[in-house]
Amino acid sequence: EAGEHATLEADDGLSAVQLVQRGDYDLLMTDLKMPGVDGLSLIREARRKNPDIPVIVLTGFSTHATAIEALHLRVYDYLTKPFRLAHAMQLTASALGNPPMPNLPAADFMVGNQRQ
Numbered sequence: 001e002a003g004e005h006a007t008l009e010a011d012d013g014l015s016a017v018q019l020v021q022r023g024d025y026d027l028l029m030t031d032l033k034m035p036g037v038d039g040l041s042l043i044r045e046a047r048r049k050n051p052d053i054p055v056i057v058l059t060g061f062s063t064h065a066t067a068i069e070a071l072h073l074r075v076y077d078y079l080t081k082p083f084r085l086a087h088a089m090q091l092t093a094s095a096l097g098n099p100p101m102p103n104l105p106a107a108d109f110m111v112g113n114q115r116q
Helices: 013-022 039-049 064-072 085-095
Strands: 028-030 055-059 077-080
Touching: 013 039, 028 039, 039 055, 039 064, 055 085, 064 077, 077 085
Parallel strands: 028 055, 055 077
Antiparallel strands: none
């Protein structure tokens, strides 16, 4: 659980689509490359159910084409790996309409590939 929001995790794209179809969620955070169903298809499905759901894309496989398509799907933000965990947490708070999180550690974790 993250603050006032419970979190759910799916093992693959198809499981994520099933979760989206069965529930009402405040935020969707997805990768683009997943087994079964890709992240852009998941976003389209989530938009059918809730056109206003904020979506944050986290990906290590960014291309110009997928970034443009994600923007057309009105994603809130698009993070490429590696990214700082604190940045993802701030984006999540902002996407949910919450104020910035003031007490994040100065030296936060990198998520994704090793620090370069």
